[in-house]
Amino acid sequence: MALRTGEEYIASLRDDRVVYYAGERVKDVTTHPYISLRARENARQFGLGAKESPERLDLRTVLLPDGERVHRWALPCRTREDLLKFVEMEETMEGDAHGAMTAGLTALKILGRKMDAKFGTAYTPRIEKYADWFARQDLHGSFAMTDAKGDRSKSPSQQVDPDLWVRVVERRPDGIVISGAKTSVSSAPVCNELLVLPTHAMGPADKDWSVACAVPANAPGVTMICNYIGSPWGERHRFDRPVHFNDSTPDATVIFDKVFVPNDRVFMDGEFEYTREMIGYFSTFHRAGILVNEPRETKKLIGAAQLMARYNGIDGVGNIRNGIGEMVQTVQMLDVLRHTALSRVQFVEGVCVPDAVACNLAGLTVTSARPGFLTFLCELAGGPVLTAPSGLDLANPETSALVKKYYVGKEGVSGEDRLRLIKYIYDIAASDSAAYSVALGVTAAGSPSARRVAVARGFDVEACVNTVKQELQ
Template structure:
């Protein structure tokens, strides 16, 4: 490894996972979790972020010199300080997302970023009687020095939504501090679903909600290796065994988002890895910082997904002969409805960068209204875009003959006429496109994408709260303006 840069190869990343204590459970404890096909596909997504960082074509985009250790590091582990860095971060996530759908690695990077800002605020409010920010810097340095891709566990199981943690019958509905000693804290509880958690070396825990004094044991943030004593990680979701075969898109055969649940059973967290410990007023601040930063990341991956859907819609109309003669045909309008979302969300991303503010910590923070509104818009319109694809493709994606038949001597010539469309497009190519649309819009994986679009980074209600919370002044100015227009003569 060049001394000037700390960039692990994807093999080194995978080797470090394999060297960990197996604590990953599917229907039973997996002795060799990283040989599991679905988990391997998830690892491949993270591996790509390591590969691209070494690839001369993407190196500038994927890496940056760290102000902390002076070395070239992966951009995901950098805390952005300038608008240029924000733009580059968005471009990096967009580029990866066009290949893998969800780049996944942003979640841990966003948590480091949120804690960087939050711990500085917390120490300041404690008049520097606490040293959370120094602890965070030490941890960040460890992450950068070892080119680790951590994940972020924010969402608690939450139990009965109408009750605060202290009123829950099931105490483990929230990750909480069980005991505090001179050396650290012990925590228990459930965080789920956590992207990357099955194939991350480190887990960063951030509170997911605001807490009152009575729930201060849940106001906790920390970092811990994924295989620490007392941690169990569970593979979530059904087997994705329908994504296989020669006509399945590379996306499904190579890459997958495999979610995990993390159970903490009285896990010891050493003091220097604890970044919030009972300061309940700061739970909401940490949660909101993370949420806005993560929604900002969505402003890069969502345009990538909408662009993929735009291209898919263009191709299917071309293959099916439904493109239409005129520019503003019925089909063009449908395609435009999908494409429009990519443009709107990208514009929100650019606005979030333009209006970004440097915080006292030195880290820059994208504008919260544009970040939240962009994610809100992207989520709101996702089902519509899926529905347009389903409409444009007709029945074929969910009604494909078995792929083996296409090359069968006996039946190949019988079934191929089903795929006869535009001249020059082979039955195999048409099959592949329809299979791609099925994966996207009517498979377990496509369902995950749709749920991820709705709930990932928090759902629309949470986004609306953030938009309102950050817009009150402007909105009351709107009211004053109208009063002036209609009442002042």
């Protein structure tokens, strides 16, 4: 199958999937006023053809050995060059990122070989066949990993309701039946495939919950309940929300109610011993996405801070320069961590893996520093970050002159230019979308505590203790 067009991707979502939004059943996600925004944005990823530049084709697609061209996001990175191109692709692409789905398939390929060698299973040919089909069909996937969990102090097998973690409820000669729920499934309503993975290291009593498989988005028994996105501001409010004026991120809680999964889509069934290792590989690949967003996003904060200080005539003030200096220090550290993660790679089962410590340190750096940077931006913008007139008032002949008169900056900075920057800072630092981004930095690809565990894993603390003991002698 050739690379799909955007129209073909959109058409593939009209498949009677069960989706609910704001208390109502969605008849068609491609025409829904909010969910469709993400579908249309994703559609821009497709349609690469003969008219595309060789550079864009090389960045976003790969030729299979038989000459068929597929999207790079569907394949694991085999070389450091592949990894560098994958990160650049994600950095420059519209719509959804694909790192999580690629991370899931890559982790399964690595673990499949290990499980087959130990247990005599046949997961590797299943995973390889599915991954090849996924790539050639040019599909869009979402990974379903985070379980509802219930009592976090208890394992899946200890829960009062066993369906709080996705589990195998029946095994048949031709497949398995799963029930339970996965939360925080990004863009599930606009994907073709759901990749189900375990979210926790399991024990012997949790074999039924140690399951990995692929499920079509419209499979019988699958129900998606979206988060409430609210009403995007739209093109009319681009001035007031220059970054997020048309944002729509439809994440979902996905319920699996006795969903049948045929054997060729089952990639783990009871091998609890490998759940911890799978999460480790998945997390490392997924957290490489931090390298995509940072330090780019922090550089935007620096630019906004410097320009706001300049517009206000205070760019030479000591504490302002110090605040921006701290931001520069952070972005330089993120640059170093990005370089380290993409240089200090290792190869596992033929897959190029970025450095886990550098990836997780970058995430921890952003999580700890960004809230302070956003506070600093709001301080620079002052009260107008929340109270300034709208861009619509700037366009209204009855109020335009007044807005332009009273929102000027230092000499030479017009009211329109200063107000435009104020709205930019509002959008990235004080709006509902800004709060969403802050929370996403804490919850996406694992919590800060999980990242700290990953950074400490393998570090020889006792060697440090022995060094001190020797100096005490």
